[in-house]
Amino acid sequence: MKKILVISALFFALANISAQDLPPDGKFIMKHNNGETYLTGEVKNNEKHGTWEFFYESGQLQAREKYNEGRPVGVWKTFSPNGRLLEQNDFRSINQGDLNSRGSPYAGGIPGVK
Numbered sequence: 001m002k003k004i005l006v007i008s009a010l011f012f013a014l015a016n017i018s019a020q021d022l023p024p025d026g027k028f029i030m031k032h033n034n035g036e037t038y039l040t041g042e043v044k045n046n047e048k049h050g051t052w053e054f055f056y057e058s059g060q061l062q063a064r065e066k067y068n069e070g071r072p073v074g075v076w077k078t079f080s081p082n083g084r085l086l087e088q089n090d091f092r093s094i095n096q097g098d099l100n101s102r103g104s105p106y107a108g109g110i111p112g113v114k
Contacts, residue, residue, distance in 0.1 A: 022043050024043065026043060027040070028040070028041060028042075032055075034057055037055050037059070038057075039052070039055070041053075051064060051065070051066050052065045053065075060081055060082070063076070063078045073091050073092070074091060075088060075090050076090075076091065
């Protein structure tokens with residue numbers, strides 16, 4: 001578990017989405033080099049909005065995050081490659097402000113993502 005947390009921390013550090021990295025308003029999809037979906041999300045008023053989902057190259061769901069115009073909301077979940085729940089964060093009753101997401105659609109440095 002400690003190894004997974006270290007890997008997650010490195011992933012957050014290398015690949016976060018900031019406001020200037022976001023595409024124009026609307027829905028978008030990013031793909032891994034193998035053609036599988038990497039990221040689906042939506043932008044509203046230049047902010048992350050709605051459900052953002054991240055997938056492993058296998059197509060298995062990696063994480064689900066929810067936003068309301070840039071603010072984290074709901075319950076965020078992270079899953080292992082075999083679908084086991086690894087982490088859950090509840091933002092329903094707290095207001096944390098801006099948090100880093102799992103990946104940038106324009107990072108270019110994420111292996112296996114085009």
